[in-house]
Amino acid sequence: xxxxxxxxxxxxxxxxxxxxxxxxxxxxxxxxxxxxxxxxxxxxxxxxxxxxxxxxxxxxxxxxxxxxxxxxxxxxxxxxxxxxxxxxxxxxxxxxxxxxxxxxxxxxxxxxxxxxxxxxxxxxxxxxxxxxxxxxxxxxxxxxxxxxxxxxxxxxxxxxxxxxxxxxxxxxxxxxxxxxxxxxxxxxxxxxxxxxxxxxxxxxxxxxxxxxxxxxxxxxxxxxxxxxxxxxxxxxxxxxxxxxxxxxxxxxxxxxxxxxxxxxxxxxxxxxxxxxxxxxxxxxxxxxxxxxxxxxxxxxxxxxxxxxxxxxxxxxxxxxxxxxxxxxxxxxxxxxxxxxxxxxxxxxxxxxxxxxxxxxxxxxxxxxxxxxxx
Numbered sequence: 288x289x290x291x292x293x294x295x296x297x298x299x300x301x302x303x304x305x306x307x308x309x310x311x312x313x314x315x316x317x318x319x320x321x322x323x324x325x326x327x328x329x330x331x332x333x334x335x336x337x338x339x340x341x342x343x344x345x346x347x348x349x350x351x352x353x354x355x356x357x358x359x360x361x362x363x364x365x366x367x368x369x370x371x372x373x374x375x376x377x378x379x380x381x382x383x384x385x386x387x388x389x390x391x392x393x394x395x396x397x398x399x400x401x402x403x404x405x406x407x408x409x410x411x412x413x414x415x416x417x418x419x420x421x422x423x424x425x426x427x428x429x430x431x432x433x434x435x436x437x438x439x440x441x442x443x444x445x446x447x448x449x450x451x452x453x454x455x456x457x458x459x460x461x462x463x464x465x466x467x468x469x470x471x472x473x474x475x476x477x478x479x480x481x482x483x484x485x486x487x488x489x490x491x492x493x494x495x496x497x498x499x500x501x502x503x504x505x506x507x508x509x510x511x512x513x514x515x516x517x518x519x520x521x522x523x524x525x526x527x528x529x530x531x532x533x534x535x536x537x538x539x540x541x542x543x544x545x546x547x548x549x550x551x552x553x554x555x556x557x558x559x560x561x562x563x564x565x566x567x568x569x570x571x572x573x574x575x576x577x578x579x580x581x582x583x584x585x586x587x588x589x590x591x592x593x594x595x596x597x598x599x600x601x602x603x604x605x606x607x608x609x610x611x612x613x614x615x616x617x618x619x620x621x622x623x624x625x626x627x628x629x630x631x632x633x634x635x636x637x638x639x640x641x642x643x644x645x646x647x648x649x650x651x652x653x654x655x656x657x658x659x660x661x
Contacts, residue, residue, distance in 0.1 A: 292308075296308075304522070307520070308520070309514075309518050309519075309520030309521065310520055310521075310522075312397045312398065312455065313454075313455045313456075313457055313458065313511060314511070314514070314515075314521050314522050314523070315397055315522060316396060316397050316399050316455050316458045317457060317458055317511070317515070317522070317523055317539055318522035318523055319335070319396060320401070320405060320458055320538075320539070321523055321526065321538060321539055321540055323335075323368045323405060324405065324536060324538035324539075324540070325528075325529050325538075326368065326369075327368075327369075327370055327533060327536055328529045328530070328531060328532045328533060328536070329529055329532075330532075331369075332367060332368070332369040332371070333367070333368040333369070334365065334366075334367050334368075334379050334381075335365070335366055335367075335368065335394070336363065336364075336365050336381060336383075336388065337363060337364045337365070337366070337394045337395075337396060338363050339359040339362035339363050360383050360384060360386040360388060361386075361389075363383065363388050363389070364388065364389050364390070364391040364394050365378075365379045365381050365388045365389065365390050365391070366379070366390065366391055366392070366394045366401065366403070367379045367403065368401075368403055368404075368405065369403065369404075370404055370533075375403065378390040393409045397455070398454060398455065399454075399455050399458055399459070400413055405462075406462060406463070406464060407458075407459040407462040407464055407465070408462075408464045410459060411459070411462070411464040411465065411467040411468055412467070414451070414452060414467075414468050415467050415468045415470070415471055417451055418448050418451055418452050418468055418471040418472065418475075419471050421447040421448045421451060421475075422448060422471055422474050422475055422478070424447060425440070425443055425444055425447060425448065425475060425478050426478055428440060428443060429478060429481075429585055431481055431586070431589050432585065432586050432589075433585050433586065434585040435585070436581060436582075436585075437479060437480075437577055437580075437581045437588060438577060438581055440478065440479045441479050441495065441496065441497070441577060444475040444476070444478065444479055444495075444497070445497070448471065448472060448475040449472060449475070449497070449500075449503070452468050452471070452472055452500065453503060453504060453507060456503075456504040456507045456508065457507055457508040457511040457512070457539055457542075458539070460504040460505065460507070460508050461508075461537040461538075461539075461542075465501075465504065466500075466501065468500070469500045469501070472500045473488060473491065476491045476492060476495040476497055477491055477495075479495045479497075480494045480495050480588075480589070480592040481585075481588060481589030481590075481592055481593065482494065482589075482592050482593060482596055482598065483593065483598055483599065483600075485598055485604070485608075486593075486596045486598040487564065487596070487598075489562045489564045490564075490570050490595075490596045491596075492558075492562070492573075493562070493570055493571050493572065493573055493574070493578075494570065494571065494578060494592050494595060494596070495577075496574055496575050496576055496577045496578070497575070498554050498555070498557075498558045498573070498575065499558065499561060499562075501561075502554060502557045502558055502561060503554065505557065506550055506553060506554045506557070508539070508542050509542065509543065509544050509545045509550075509553065510544075510545065510550055511539075512539070512542050512543065512544040512545075513544040513545055515539075516544060523539075523540075526540060528540040528541070551575065554575075555573060555574070555575065558573040559572075559573050567595070567596070567597050567640065568640050568644075569594070569595040569596075569597075569640045569643045569644055570595055570596060571595075571644070578644075578646075579644065579645055579646035580592075580646035580650070582646075583646065583651065583654065586654075586658040586659075587651060587654035587655060587658055588654075589658065590653075590654040590657055590658035590661055591643065591646060591650060591654050593625075593661055594625060594628075594629060594643055594653070594654070594657075594661070595643050595644075597624075597625040597626070598625070599625055599628075599661035600660070600661050601623050601624055601625055601627075601628060601661060602614045602615060602616060602622070602623035603622050603623055603624045616632060616634075617634070618632065618633050618634060620632070625661070628657065628661065629643075629653070635653070635656040635657055636649070636652050636653050636656055637649075637653070638650050638652075638653040
């Protein structure tokens with residue numbers, strides 16, 4: 288493929304997108320959605336026919352009969368895109384080969400579910416379910432007591448969950464429904480670290496060494512914007528943005544690029560700006576490298592992260608959650624907090640915040656003793 292690509296590439300139509308450098312599914316979907324967004328700004332309605340060609344990929348009407356490609360009107364759908372709610376139930380009547388095409392409210396184009404107003408609500412619902420099923424696979428690799436190492440969990444979470452959740456993110460990242468999938472991505476991060484659900488999310492992201500989903504989506508959008516502005520192969524290259532009429536619409540063409548910065552560095556900078564929370568000194572700073580302790584056993588790694596976040600199954604927390612009648616420590620302390628367990632409790636060994644950060648021998652011994660209790 289690499290050897291024949293330069294020869295074949297010159298023979299293909301400039302509109303051909305599949306398996307070509309500088310082209311992607313995301314660019315093709317953006318080309319359609321930006322055309323629709325431009326129609327919104329110009330008070331125009333856009334009708335689209337999503338054609339299904341049997342045994343064909345990336346073909347156009349011009350040569351479909353020449354190459355004996357069989358159309359499949361039964362799977363071809365029609366949809367109208369506009370912002371006029373009074374006409375929401377009006378349908379577009381289109382016939383092809385004497386067969387009326389089906390109208391659909393939610394056409395699927397290259398894996399992205401569209402709708403009349405491009406709100407992407409239905410797409411986010413489907414995406415959330417898809418990521419949830421992948422979270423179930425991720426949980427097969429680990430729970431709070433046993434599991435594979437953190438590096439494997441992180442790699443699997445990024446490959447299975449985050450890659451699925453970020454497919455064509457530049458298309459829908461500005462939707463008000465985009466955050467619907469974040470709950471499942473948060474769960475993927477908690478599976479990596481073993482933290483409990485009450486743990487503040489900024490702390491979970493830090494210990495999982497994965498940037499927050501909104502920042503990752505914004506970073507991908509900026510990368511795609513740079514490709515669109517500089518890459519002559521991009522379907523939207525040279526696109527002229529119409530004057531903005533609708534202040535509520537945030538199309539892809541209104542976004543900014545990376546301005547020459549490195550994507551990973553930009554992601555980290557945005558993470559630091561977003562996360563200005565003041566946590567306990569044991570929570571590591573934003574980084575995309577896992578913190579110390581990855582060599583610990585799974586149950587010790589979970590105990591370590593719960594101790595860092597100061598959120599575990601202490602008597603104080605269990606009392607707040609209504610699971611025990613009193614927050615007292617079995618050895619007489621009025622309130623059993625995580626700090627009490629770390630430094631004062633006579634039930635087991637002690638360790639300092641610095642020990643937790645370094646994940647040294649003292650932290651390992653503490654985690655071995657307390658992992659079943661917190």
